[in-house]
Amino acid sequence: MEVSFLGLALAAILILQLSTPINSSCSATRPLPARNTNIEYIKTSCYNTTIYPKLCYHTLAIYASKIKTNPKTLANTALNVSLINTDSTSRLMKRVSKIPGLEPRVVAAMLDCVEEVGDSVYELQRSMEEMGHAGGSNFTMVMSDVETWVSAALTDDDTCLDGFAEEAMNKKVKAIVKRHIQRIARLTSNALALVNRFASTQDGLP
Template identity: 60%
Template sequence: MNMKGSSSRHGLAILFIALQFSSILAYPPFHRERNMEYVKSSCNSTAYPRLCYRSLSVYASKINTSPRLLVHTALNVTLRASKSTSRLLVTVSRIHGLEPRVVAAMADCVEVIGDSVDELQQSIGELGRISSSNFSLTMSDVQTWVSAALTDEDTCMDGFAGNNMNGYAKTVVRKRIVKIAHLTSNALALINNYASTQS
C-alpha cells in the first residue's frame, strides 16, 4: 500500500472540504440574505431603525419573513431588556444615602417599570392567541398593552425631571429607560405595521 499516496489523497480531501466550508461562509445562502433584508426593511419604518436592526438581526433566521414572528421577537427582546432594567432599578433604589426625592422617584420607577413588564408579557400572551377570526381585536389589545408599557416608561423618566434630580441614580435610570423606551417604540411600530396589513 502506498502510504504517501493515501496521505496525499487524504490531504486533498480535507482541503476540498475546507474550501467548500469557506465558500459557504463567504457566500451565505440566499434565504439568509433575504431574512436579513426583511428585518432591515421592516426596521426602516421604526423611529430607531439602527437599534431595531441591531436587536433583531441576530434572530433573522428564526423570524424568516414572517411579520408575526418579527413582532413576537421584538416584544420578547423588549421584555428581556425591561426585566433586566427592573432588576437594576430595585438594586439602585436600595443604595444608602440617596436623597428622599430620589428615593421617591426610584420607588415610582420600580412600580411603573414593573407594570411595563406585566403589560409586555400580556401583549406576548395575546399575540400567541391570535387567529384569522380574531385578528383585529387581538391586535388592538396588543397595541393597547404595548402603548401602556411605553407610557409607563415615560412616567419613570418624568419623575427624574429637573436639575435637582441630577446624580448617579438619574444617570443610570435614564440610560436604561431610554433604551427600553426606544425598543418598545420600535416594537409598537412593527405591531402597527402588522395590524395594518390585515385590516
C-alpha cells in the same frame, strides 16, 4: 456621600455588564449568504417602520433564522427583546433604589420608577400572550388589545423618566435611569411599530 458614590459606581458597572451581552452579540453578528434574504427583510422592516431603525436592526438581526420573512414572528421577537430588557432594567432599578445615602426624594422617584417599569413588564407579557391568539375572525380585536398593552408599557417607561425631570435630582442616579429607561422605551417603541405593521395586514397571515 462616599458610600453613595461608591454604590453608584458599582451600579453603573453592573448596568454595563447587563447591557454588554446584547451589544457584543449584535456587533459580532455578520449575515451569512444563506441568511441574506432574512437579514434584508429585517433591515427593510426596521428602516421603513420604526423610529429607531439602527437599534431595531441590531437587536433583531441575530434572530434572522427564526424570524425569516414572517411579520408576526418579527413583531413577536421585537416584543420579546423589549420584555427581556425591561425585566432586566426593572431588577436593576430595584438595586439602585437600595444604594445607601440617596436623598429621600431620589429614593421616592426610584421606587415610583420600579413600580412603573414593573407594570411595563406585565403589560409586555400580556401583549405577547395576546399575540398568540392573533388570527382568524378575531384578528382585528386581538391586535387592538396587543397595541393597547404595548402602548401602556411605553407610557409607563415615559412616566418613570418624568420622575427625574428636576434639575436638582442626583445627577449620577439620573444618568443611570435615563440611559436604561430610554433604551427600553426605544425598544418598546420599535416593537409597537412592528406590531402596528403586522396589524395592518388585517388577515393576520404570515
